[in-house]
Amino acid sequence: MQWFTATAAVESVGDSLARSLLPIVAVSVLGAGTATVGVLNSLGLGAFLLLALPVGVLADCWSAPVSMMTVSSLVRAGATLGVVAAWAAGQLSGAVGLMLLLAFALTIGIADVVFTAGQGLLVPRLVEPEEIRGVFGRMQTATQAGGAIGPLVLSGLLALLAAPLVWVASTVMYLVSAAAQRGIAPLRPGPPPQPRVSMWAMARAGTGQLFAHPLLARITVANVLNNAAVMAANTLLPVIALTVLGLAPAVYAGIGVVGALAGIAGAMTASTITARLGLRITRLASSAAMTLGAVLVMLTATQTLPGPPAAWLALQSALAASATAVAMVAGSDLAPRLVDPERLGTVLGAQRTLVLGIMPVAAVTTGLLGSTLGTITTTWVWLVLAVTSAVPILTLPRGEESRPEL
Numbered sequence: 317m318q319w320f321t322a323t324a325a326v327e328s329v330g331d332s333l334a335r336s337l338l339p340i341v342a343v344s345v346l347g348a349g350t351a352t353v354g355v356l357n358s359l360g361l362g363a364f365l366l367l368a369l370p371v372g373v374l375a376d377c378w379s380a381p382v383s384m385m386t387v388s389s390l391v392r393a394g395a396t397l398g399v400v401a402a403w404a405a406g407q408l409s410g411a412v413g414l415m416l417l418l419a420f421a422l423t424i425g426i427a428d429v430v431f432t433a434g435q436g437l438l439v440p441r442l443v444e445p446e447e448i449r450g451v452f453g454r455m456q457t458a459t460q461a462g463g464a465i466g467p468l469v470l471s472g473l474l475a476l477l478a479a480p481l482v483w484v485a486s487t488v489m490y491l492v493s494a495a496a497q498r499g500i501a502p503l504r505p506g507p508p509p510q511p512r513v514s515m516w517a518m519a520r521a522g523t524g525q526l527f528a529h530p531l532l533a534r535i536t537v538a539n540v541l542n543n544a545a546v547m548a549a550n551t552l553l554p555v556i557a558l559t560v561l562g563l564a565p566a567v568y569a570g571i572g573v574v575g576a577l578a579g580i581a582g583a584m585t586a587s588t589i590t591a592r593l594g595l596r597i598t599r600l601a602s603s604a605a606m607t608l609g610a611v612l613v614m615l616t617a618t619q620t621l622p623g624p625p626a627a628w629l630a631l632q633s634a635l636a637a638s639a640t641a642v643a644m645v646a647g648s649d650l651a652p653r654l655v656d657p658e659r660l661g662t663v664l665g666a667q668r669t670l671v672l673g674i675m676p677v678a679a680v681t682t683g684l685l686g687s688t689l690g691t692i693t694t695t696w697v698w699l700v701l702a703v704t705s706a707v708p709i710l711t712l713p714r715g716e717e718s719r720p721e722l
Contacts, residue, residue: 317451319499320442325458326496327389327431330489332466333482334396334424335360338417341479345403346413356421358676363425365673368433372665373518375433376658381441384434386497388427393490395423396483403480429668436664440652441502452648453587456641460583464576522662529654534708535647538599539671541708542643545606545701547678549613549636552698553629555691556617561625571626575633582641590646596712598646603706605639610699617692 338356342348348356375384399420402408408416439451473482527533557563557571590598609632615621616628655663678701686694 317442317454319496319501320438320451321454321458323385323493323496323500324435324455325462326489327493328459328462329466329469330392330396330486330493331424331428332463333470333489334392334486336467336470337479337482337486338421340474341408342414342417344479345408346410346417348414352414356417358679359418359421360425360428361672361676363422363429364432364668365676367426367429368668368672369519369523369662369665370515371429371433372522372661372663372668373515375437375661375665376518376522379437379661381434381436381438382497382500382502385431385438386494388431388434389490389494389497391427392424393487393494395420395427396486396490400480400483400487403478408480432668433661433665436651436668437661438500438502440657440660441504442500445649445653448649448652449590449645450587453583453645456583456586456645456648457580460576460580460641464573464580518659518662519666522659523666525655525659526651526663526666531712532650532654534712535595535599535650536667536670538603538705538708539643539647539667540674541701541705542603542606542640543671544674544678545610545698545705546636546640547675548682548694548698548701549610551679551682552686552691552695553613555686556613556695557625557629560617560691561629563626563629567626568629571630571633574630575637578634579637579641582638583645586642586645589642595647596709599643599709600706602639602643602646603702603709605635606702606705607699609633609635609639610695610702614692614695614699617695 335357339348342352342356346352375381378384399408399416402413402416407413435455439448439455443451469485470482473485526536554568557568558565586598593601612621612628612632612635616625616632619625621628651663651667652660682694682697685697
C-alpha cells in the first residue's frame with residue numbers, strides 16, 4: 317500500500333507543477349491572452365468529458381491497471397522533457413510554440429485520464445472490500461498534499477530557473493512515480509478475460525449499470541452538482557476577491573493555502589467521519605458546508621459582514637475545500653463494491669465522464685453568465701448548485717443500503 321500512496325503523491329506533485337507552469341509559460345514566453353490560457357486550462361478536464369468512458373472500456377479489456385498507470389507516467393515524463401527540449405531549441409515561440417503547448421496540454425490531459433482509470437481499477441485489487449474507502453481516503457490525501465506542494469516547489473524553482481526549464485522537475489516526479497509503481501503488489505488478480513464485444517455495447521452496458529443501482533446513481537448526480545458548484549466558485553472567487561473587494565494577489569494566494577490545508581485535513585478524516593456518521597449524514601453535511609461558504613462570499617461581496625473580507629474568504633476556502641474532499645471520499649467505495657468486476661472500469665469511466673466532465677462546462681458557463689449578468693448576480697448560480705447537491709442525498713434509500721458502513 318505504501319507504494320500506491322507514494323505514487324499518488326509524487327504523481328500529484330508532477331501534475332501540479334506541469335499544469336501550474338503551463339499558463340505561466342504561455343503568458344510570459346508566448347504573450348498569450350486570457351482566451352488562450354482558458355483553452356489550455358480546459359484541455360485537461362475536457363479530456364475526461366470526451367475520453368473517460370472509452371478509456372474505461374479499454375481498461376476493462378486490458379485489465380492491467382499498473383501498466384496503464386506506468387504508461388501514463390512515462391508519456392507525461394516524455395511530454396514534459398519534450399517541451400523543455402523545444403524551448404532549448406528555440407521552437408517555443410510564435411504559432412509553433414502555441415501549437416506545441418496545446419499539444420502538450422492535450423497529452424497531459426489524456427494521460428491523466430488513463431492514469432486515473434488505472435488507479436480506480438487497481439484499488440479493489442489491493443485490499444479487502446471493507447478497506448476500499450480507507451484506501452481512497454489515503455489516495456485523496458496524498459493527491460491533495462501533492463497538489464499543495466506543487467505550487468510551493470514551483471515558486472522556489474522559478475526564482476532560480478527559466479520558466480520552461482522547471483518542467484524538468486515534473487519529468488523527475490513522473491519518473492519517480494513510474495519507479496514506485498513497480499513496488500505495487502495487488503492482493504488479488506483481475507477478472508478473467510470476457511468474450512469480445514463491441515466498445516459501444518460495453519459502454520452502454522457499463523453506463524446502464526451505473527444508473528441501475530439507486531445508491532450509486534444518486535451519489536453520482538450529487539457529485540456532478542458538487543463539482544459544478546466547485547467550478548462556479550473557482551471561476552467567480554478570483555474576480556470577487558481581486559476586483560470587487562480589492563484584495564492583494566498575495567493575500568488571495570494565502571487564502572488558497574488555507575484551502576489546500578483544509579482539503580488535506582478533510583481527505584485524511586473523510587473515511588473515519590463516514591464510518592461514524594454514515595454516508596447520508598456525511599454528504600448532507602458536506603453540501604451544507606458548501607452552501608454556507610457560498611452565502612459567506614455573497615455577504616462578503618456586498619460588504620454585509622463585519623471585519624476584514626480576507627478572513628471570511630479564508631473561512632469559505634476552508635469550508636469548501638474540506639467539504640469537497642470529504643464528499644469525494646464518502647461513497648468512493650460504492651462502485652467497486654456494487655459493480656461487477658469485469659465492468660468496473662467502464663462504470664468508473666462513465667462516472668468520471670459526468671463528475672469530472674461537468675467541470676469545464678460549469679467553468680465556461682459561469683464565466684459567460686458572469687460577463688452577462690454580473691459577478692455578484694452569478695453567485696446565485698453557485699448557491700443554487702451547492703444547495704441542490706444535497707437533493708439526491710435526501711432521496712437516498714433508507715435501510716440496508718444507507719447503513720453507516722456503506
